[in-house]
Amino acid sequence: MTIRIGILGYGNLGRGVECAVRQNEDTRLTCVFTRRDPAKVKILTEGVNVYSVDEILKHKDEVDVLIICGGSATDLPAMTPKYAADFNVIDSFDTHAKIPEHFANVDAAAKAGGKVAMISVGWDPGMFSLNRAYANAILPEGKDYTFWGRGVSQGHSDAIRRIDGVLDARQYTIPVESAVEAVRSGSKPELTTRQKHTRECFVVAAEGADKARIEQEIVTMPNYFADYDTTVHFITQEELDRDHKGIPHGGMVIRSGVTGINRENRHIIEYKLTLDSNPEFTSSVLIAYARAAFRMYNEGMSGCKTVFDVPVAYLLNMSAEDMRKNML
Amino acid sequence: MTIRIGILGYGNLGRGVECAVRQNEDTRLTCVFTRRDPAKVKILTEGVNVYSVDEILKHKDEVDVLIICGGSATDLPAMTPKYAADFNVIDSFDTHAKIPEHFANVDAAAKAGGKVAMISVGWDPGMFSLNRAYANAILPEGKDYTFWGRGVSQGHSDAIRRIDGVLDARQYTIPVESAVEAVRSGSKPELTTRQKHTRECFVVAAEGADKARIEQEIVTMPNYFADYDTTVHFITQEELDRDHKGIPHGGMVIRSGVTGINRENRHIIEYKLTLDSNPEFTSSVLIAYARAAFRMYNEGMSGCKTVFDVPVAYLLNMSAEDMRKNML
Numbered sequence: 001m002t003i004r005i006g007i008l009g010y011g012n013l014g015r016g017v018e019c020a021v022r023q024n025e026d027t028r029l030t031c032v033f034t035r036r037d038p039a040k041v042k043i044l045t046e047g048v049n050v051y052s053v054d055e056i057l058k059h060k061d062e063v064d065v066l067i068i069c070g071g072s073a074t075d076l077p078a079m080t081p082k083y084a085a086d087f088n089v090i091d092s093f094d095t096h097a098k099i100p101e102h103f104a105n106v107d108a109a110a111k112a113g114g115k116v117a118m119i120s121v122g123w124d125p126g127m128f129s130l131n132r133a134y135a136n137a138i139l140p141e142g143k144d145y146t147f148w149g150r151g152v153s154q155g156h157s158d159a160i161r162r163i164d165g166v167l168d169a170r171q172y173t174i175p176v177e178s179a180v181e182a183v184r185s186g187s188k189p190e191l192t193t194r195q196k197h198t199r200e201c202f203v204v205a206a207e208g209a210d211k212a213r214i215e216q217e218i219v220t221m222p223n224y225f226a227d228y229d230t231t232v233h234f235i236t237q238e239e240l241d242r243d244h245k246g247i248p249h250g251g252m253v254i255r256s257g258v259t260g261i262n263r264e265n266r267h268i269i270e271y272k273l274t275l276d277s278n279p280e281f282t283s284s285v286l287i288a289y290a291r292a293a294f295r296m297y298n299e300g301m302s303g304c305k306t307v308f309d310v311p312v313a314y315l316l317n318m319s320a321e322d323m324r325k326n327m328l
Numbered sequence: 329m330t331i332r333i334g335i336l337g338y339g340n341l342g343r344g345v346e347c348a349v350r351q352n353e354d355t356r357l358t359c360v361f362t363r364r365d366p367a368k369v370k371i372l373t374e375g376v377n378v379y380s381v382d383e384i385l386k387h388k389d390e391v392d393v394l395i396i397c398g399g400s401a402t403d404l405p406a407m408t409p410k411y412a413a414d415f416n417v418i419d420s421f422d423t424h425a426k427i428p429e430h431f432a433n434v435d436a437a438a439k440a441g442g443k444v445a446m447i448s449v450g451w452d453p454g455m456f457s458l459n460r461a462y463a464n465a466i467l468p469e470g471k472d473y474t475f476w477g478r479g480v481s482q483g484h485s486d487a488i489r490r491i492d493g494v495l496d497a498r499q500y501t502i503p504v505e506s507a508v509e510a511v512r513s514g515s516k517p518e519l520t521t522r523q524k525h526t527r528e529c530f531v532v533a534a535e536g537a538d539k540a541r542i543e544q545e546i547v548t549m550p551n552y553f554a555d556y557d558t559t560v561h562f563i564t565q566e567e568l569d570r571d572h573k574g575i576p577h578g579g580m581v582i583r584s585g586v587t588g589i590n591r592e593n594r595h596i597i598e599y600k601l602t603l604d605s606n607p608e609f610t611s612s613v614l615i616a617y618a619r620a621a622f623r624m625y626n627e628g629m630s631g632c633k634t635v636f637d638v639p640v641a642y643l644l645n646m647s648a649e650d651m652r653k654n655m656l
Contacts, residue, residue: 016587019587019588019589020587022589023468023469023587024468044589096656099652099653099656100649100652100653103652120656125656127462127466129655129656130462130640131599132655133640133641133643133644133651133655134455134458134640134643136644136655137616137619137640137643137644138455138609138612138613138616138643139612140351140352140645141351184602186602259344259347259348259351259604259605259608259609259611259612260347260605260608261347261350261372264604265603265604265605265608266604267601267602267603267604267605267608267609267612268600268601268602268603269455269600269601270598270599270600270601270602271459271598271599271600272596272597272598272599272600273595273596273597273598274512274514274595274596274598275593275595275596276587276592276593276594276595277587277588277593277595280587280588280593280595281466281587281595283587284466284467284587284595285466288465288466291465306652306656307640307656308639308640308641308648308651308652308655308656309639309641309648310639311636311637311638311639312458312461312462312465312635312636313461313636313637315461315462315465315466316461316464316465317468320636320637321428323461323636324427324428324431324634324636325427325428327457327460327461327464327636328424328427328448328453328457328634328635328636
């Protein structure tokens, strides 16, 4: 059966979903909804219509699962509950502290409409959360570590761009290799923020701008940079466009735990992602969970789910027999 | 609610389960069943009785989940279907090619008895299988790699011990670091058996035995060593007991895949285990899935399940609310 996918919001993430649909034979893109003027949104897929989000309910019957590609700060807290009563929906809500509240709002809407909703799908939250959960279930006595990068942090890049005299910027978060190795050794180190990650900034300054002042403003910026060892490189716009165009990211979730009658045996579980494109990888996770949402809906389930509630069998376009035969 | 655990078979794995029970507050060991003379089986836990397996049905009501700790060659194909009608059961059946047949036999028995059975629980099959499945769901276009080690292979150690003039032996399987790095680079190499792993053997020879002949017999042994670069070290029994007493193991599951409109972006998903004790880690996985089996049984499910069918939420001794709040 083909799963008809709708995309709400056509930015990096929406485009990633559009690409992911092409790699999954059992999915098909049917509609893209936008808050912009639909006439001005050019998508990659021939024959698929772009509609204003104001008309979304008219196209309810053309969509099996709606993938909501918005920001976590203001878009998703409003949009996901709004559409969860009329569509099976997926989002990638990533404000960890507000997940319980978002879950409650989405759950109420989805239950009222008899639909399935999945929130916080992606890699963190998402695959990293899953790996934390599996590792904690297997090794109840232990310690969790999460490292991010090497990858582009959009929020930190934006913060640099707001500094007077900065034309453009790209910030990389980088795990400290010696800290990662200490964790992998099983020694369970206590690590400060500064010991876990460094930050590297590539900055395009306006002509005549005071670079020393810009660098000082960056490295002392509270919350963003003050707690880290930060390196600043001034480069040209051409260099930035040529060498820093991609949106790579990744990271590691590591659990270090013990077993044995005297807790004498150490075990390390490590899950590591190395991603050329953060939004395209997230989109690929979203499509897999769209498949799961559709199946759960067809089985009569409703309400809000997370990655914790979904058996992996629901994510794959493969029969249970073939999975057992080829993957177990 | 406390989950009452029974262990059938008290070897390395059974002892590992016994230790794991102590690390999981919601589980309690109630019975150990053995094929040996129960009077001669000394266990680590005070106040728990050891019974002959012949009396197992008499103790049916004392056990919520029976963990069957037998070998995959002959024990489990007979034992798991035999007990699946009377107990919720878990096994670590690891003969990949025979999983469909084992599944069918266990499923029929479990359904007849209205019980839940889980087969092939451990790390491979088990956690490695899960990670292959997740990675394939996320990156449908890609290539899977599995590396094992550095770790002790019991089967290969046994094969060496059968050689004339060998008193004792320990064999380590070691992944070839350059092959792992090639996979991590995203280049999707085609790797032969010899390119992926080497084998290192520590051998205790009888006094006066022809070491050159023993070494030759090892490195040319079909199936076990002939296809690998194998190193043989002759050591004393004292050295073997001192330096090679542990049962470490581990390995990596890596998927290298692509996304993007022109498949231009590469992604690497890596799951890596580094284990001081192979049987204790396997036991820890078994206990987590025993928890899941008990919950699924209480929800009215029956039949044979695998790791593919179990949401991670069933594995953790934690409420759904706390999981979302603390781990998502």
